[in-house]
Amino acid sequence: TRIGTDLSNSFFYSDGFEDLPLLEAVGNPRPLNADEDLSRIARRRGWLARRFSSRGVPGFREIVRTGLVYGAFFSAAMQIVPTWLLNQSRRDAVNLAVTTWGEFGSALAGMDTRVSGEQHLWAERPAVFLFNHQSAIDVLIIAKLLRRDFTAIAKQEIANNPLVGPVFRVADTVFIDRQNQDKAIKSLRPVVHTLKNGLSIAIAPEGTRSTSDRLGPFKKGPFHIAMQAGVPIVPIVIHNASDVLPNGGFFVRPAEVCIDVLPPVHTERWSAETVDKHVAHVRAMFLEALGQETTQPARLKSVK
Known part of the structure; x- marks a missing residue:
């Protein structure tokens, strides 16, 4: 405040309870990857807290998972033509493909x-x-x-x-x-x-x-x-x-x-x-x- 900073419009980011006085002093406290004590206080006070994890280099599971998700899209899409021919309804065929990809794609993505x-x-x-x-x-x-x-x-x-x-x-x-x-x-x-x-x-x-x-x-x-x-x-x-x-x-x-x-x-x-x-x-x-x-x-x- 001695240099004219408006703390009510300022942001402060921290992951530790020891910085609580600074978080309380600003108008926009932002706990990031907060420890247990700070997380508890953030929840109580309704602060916007975020937690991030390092994505790092993709491993074998991520590579396979990604391939399966994209593969599920094309597998579901391949259902459209035969279903359309059998039921004589393009919309029914599209509905089946969308539902199939939505369910299996989400499961394969681990989402x-x-x-x-x-x-x-x-x-x-x-x-x-x-x-x-x-x-x-x-x-x-x-x-x-x-x-x-x-x-x-x-x-x-x-x-x-x-x-x-x-x-x-x-x-x-x-x-x-x-x-x-x-x-x-x-x-x-x-x-x-x-x-x-x-x-x-x-x-x-x-x-x-x-x-x-x-x-x-x-x-x-x-x-x-x-x-x-x-x-x-x-x-x-x-x-x-x-x-x-x-x-x-x-x-x-x-x-x-x-x-x-x-x-x-x-x-x-x-x-x-x-x-x-x-x-x-x-x-x-x-x-x-x-x-x-x-x-x-x-x-x-x-x-x-």
């Missing part, structure tokens, strides 16, 4: 999903499911959560991938060109009809994967879509997907992932004039669930 508010996933469908995008593993998480009768909105680069592009096309994925706003808006228009025909949509409102642990700004497109289709928005808050697969990483590691599914937000009374207010409200729901404040600085994620 233990702890879901709060799971009933909101099924209470009102079709719906626009919004999720914060932290990691490439989010695709597997969403598959495990939603299971059936949904499609997604994805970047155009996926459509151009010769391996996964055809699979996503069969699943009715809508691809958008993030570099061309006019094309992106045009490609989203048919999504309203998709919703009205009973198929839900999963989309990351940030528009891209975040490079930090902070929630990014929300695009208005998903909110306009939900409003025009007259369907609810269901927020899916993913807390620590990067523990399984960091942004920029490749190898999958076993971890527990905590997910909050928030109550549906109804859109029947929305209008174009009020949509900005609703975007801010839903984003505030995410921020509250994530324990983030608008003034909290971003911290880059590990890519190891």
